[in-house]
Amino acid sequence: MVITKNYIAKGEGANRFEKIPVQIYETADEAVKAVAREIVDLVQMKAASSEKCVLGLATGVSPIKLYQELVRMHREEGVSFRNVVTFNLDEYLPMPKESEQSYHYFMHHHLFDHIDIDPKNIHIPDGTLKGDEIDKFCRNYEKEIEAAGGIDLQILGIGRTGHIGFNEPGSFITSQTRKVFLNDLTIKDAIKDFGSRDLVPTKAITMGVGTIMQARRVILMAWGEKKAPIIKATVEGRVSDSVPATFLQMHSNVQFVIDESAASELTRADYPWLVSKVDWDDKLIRKAVIRLCQKLKKPILKVEDKDYQDNGLSDLIEKFGSANKVNIAVFNDMQHTISGWPGGKPNSDDSTRPERANPYPKRVLIFSPHPDDDVISMGGTEARLVEQGHEVHAVYQTSGNIAVFDDYLYEMMDIADLFSLNMGHPDEGYKQVKEAIWKQKSEGGNSREILKYKTALREAEALAACRFMGIPSERVHFLNLPFYETGSVKKNPLGKEDIDIIVNLLREVKPHQIYAAGDLADPHGTHSVCLDAIMQAFDVVCEDDWFKDCYVWLYRGAWLEWEVEKVDMAVPVSPSELSIKRQAIYRHGSQNNGPAYPGDDPREFWQRAEDRNRNTADLYNKLGMAEYEAMEVFVRYKHRK
Template structure:
């Protein structure tokens, strides 16, 4: 759906929304619009001989905004000589040259690439002595006032609802100050710091009051991971527990969202409650599933009164009776369930998710990291192999940054010992061993791994992947390591997808000529590896779609260990028996480096196999609650039409 249509709809269904929301297809589209608003402000101020005073944010949300501002400067002559900036926050303590410093972040992502005057850049100082912080914070606000106040403040929102580092409990009158960071905020920052133990516990942040004094506020939220807090911010009551809700009292705030971040707003989840809708099959399915869960009834037990009392009288009128509606949607759901993800040979496939022919299909499972295949669709993977399909697995990235230094050292020591025991010891191998262990011994927080260390970490994940595939029944000749270049930065932040990445994907698709492609369809973080890998595949499919073999290729999207597709969106659900669940667990166990203390654990302390099993079990329970057969677990997929 294009942005114009999305925003036209938004204007008609704002009953539950207390902030202006602007929804775009992608975060990139939204970021360009924000950047151009900033550029227009700068030019307008320059034409009057005035300064433009900007409040800036860090993190992943504004990155594409800064990229577009840099482009406007380099390609269209946008000057920043009349711009004064004030950043929201900085960790404390923090040296400005640290890889984690917001000073360094701003320099690398904006200031080093434009003509802003250094004297006009203001960022909280993480090097201050504790006794100097109070005076610094008072002076920071005084400088904002002296500059004429913030003309435009850009914000991102944390999962706790914080703006800047104003955590839950902050008041609307809070000033610029030292704060203690919430546990969730520190956990979210842990991946870039190499573990939560390295994340500072405090920060200096601009307060809510000076933020609210900005003449214009632009809030950004990207990805389905932000959808729950976006709903609270936009539709919830104003509360100190969600500081972003204070923005409801600002008279010039706009919330910029991509589609994924808007997915829990009322106008998206239950649009029939705020406007007249077209009752397409997809919308009918969505409404009846919602009603069944709301009424806590299986679909076939829903009554006319259930529909009427829940605002679905217009839907009921299209069919004439609850009975007919119930049967229609029950059949829709029933037809998504299949034990034959590659299609059932010699069977009527008119009511099945996949085609019966060809009976033996060539399949590519694209896995962003070297374990997403078995974590996210291990049961389906096994079914495809057992049912005789030619299954290839393509690991898009090395996953090397997710291997701990301890594992790398242990692997290097084991390799060195084995070479000695087998008589293959050499001066070259001893030198390489010393290079790796020497680097790890001297490594400090924030250091990027050397090429040799990245190699050994990548090899660990390769060997684990090959072992898991072998256990599943895939020969090593059908295991492919793409090592997409965008990933190989050695840092948490990756490069944008480029032509080299797309070319590699094109080559493997062209070589195998698949009938089925499985891809990770996660939309939680538009800057995360899963989403970047997905975008690379989408770009490849766009380039290859005219090829004859692609006309017989279907693409199925799975989700990762944290989220599952909503039931009404699922187009193929593959049930698993208790034995198949255990076999999937064993395949996951082959990825030993990702067990017992994962580098990027996130806020969920369960291991990946636990997350996957509980998610698959919950999907089966949701189907069962709607009146479907009771299964141990289910993996779910949505078809992508290219």
């Protein structure tokens, strides 16, 4: 899903910093179709010669869409996989085959159970082995690959440590299939699949780097901005065992297939003017000047002609006539993003403001994937919209119930239990909840009964935060989208019911303004699905009269902030508003003092939010703008069906 398009240099010389061939697609959906077509062409070419086609396969998020496309091609185009032999890269250790987290389950669930491959041709490392059995299995795995004639095409993903398979930093280029210990960052990334760090295995069996390098062709796929830093390090960095994927620079037939988000830190995307002639637009000019200011540690209005000339930006001097003219244009552009009136300032000239003055007051829908993302990401703006008289609706798309620790719910039941006893009215209901928690602890998982109480707890917290900010309960909407309500970290695909719920709310409220989470870095993946649900709802309502006059603003979540060059509206947050935001976050007690899904950052959500907002204000200040305590920033989304 592309929310903000990056300018990516093309043509001769655009890839001059890259040491591996890279094909960039706008979206992962487009990319996997190209990879799937290459796989199918190879399979069919081999079949025409009565040969087996040997594929090396990967697991993880990156290849899921690829497997879905292969299944579609089998069902709709009659593609056969009877001549295919597969070898999977890796498996957790220990790991029962029937576990939902096992790669044996993953491969059958996403691919093998839906195509006509011969089960005898499927090879997946065995996570149930112990002791000497593991070494023997690994030696035999290598022999089986050799006996099959070697791997014709190896599909890879890439971890944020630069691992391919589970070849973590320190792996040798000659390494073969073996038992390995997982890197701490790899374990953190796996928490979203297991639900708790304690449940993530620390060991695995993996095909070695040397085994991968022997494949006749290698395709590595990567999607999303979280993969951008490691893609840059792999493609443009030096070969090193500290980033095992860099060994692929030495492969004679390798291709990286990535989307624009994963490509965003490559030089041709990050500094396109350094590699080719570019078509300058306002956002690219802004980006180039901001990068120059940050490099030189100068505000915009102090950059000189020589600064542009010495840093590959002579084009801008030629385009504008002088550094001063470039500076003034970009300074004004940045200045016009700042607005203390996120809903638009009534009875004013709005020609240079990000939001229109009329109508006033506006009906505003603030979508929040979980019951706290709104206050974490835009609590100051939310409070200001209320203060300035707009009809603000808070919309919580999922219950967020799996992110509540059992112990926290038990503590809340203790409080209620003690209160009822002190009032002389003991309530058996509290005792039943506590007994259910103890039973769940012994049996594992999340029972529907406990999830019901966790949902109620998170709704109560959201209502408390909204009440604190002045949003009445009748304007608080709990959608509880069905895709989320599985009771586990694995969610169902989006369905028509999910979209219909959002469509019905949109048509009921007919908002003039919509805010939604555009943060696709959420480690649990819910933000991405929730945004997709909103976009699909937009496809339904886009011809409605009210929608044609509706502005859509995207905020980021607890993990990343918009780059300043992409910002369309920056809302200053005063010290008192920052305090309101913090107090609203505090109302979400179940997510404080160590939330269930914190990502890589050990700070509390309120700390991340305040630091991020202050950093944004500091960036604006260093560029020469007014000094503010903090800033919340937004990108405007314009729907195109």
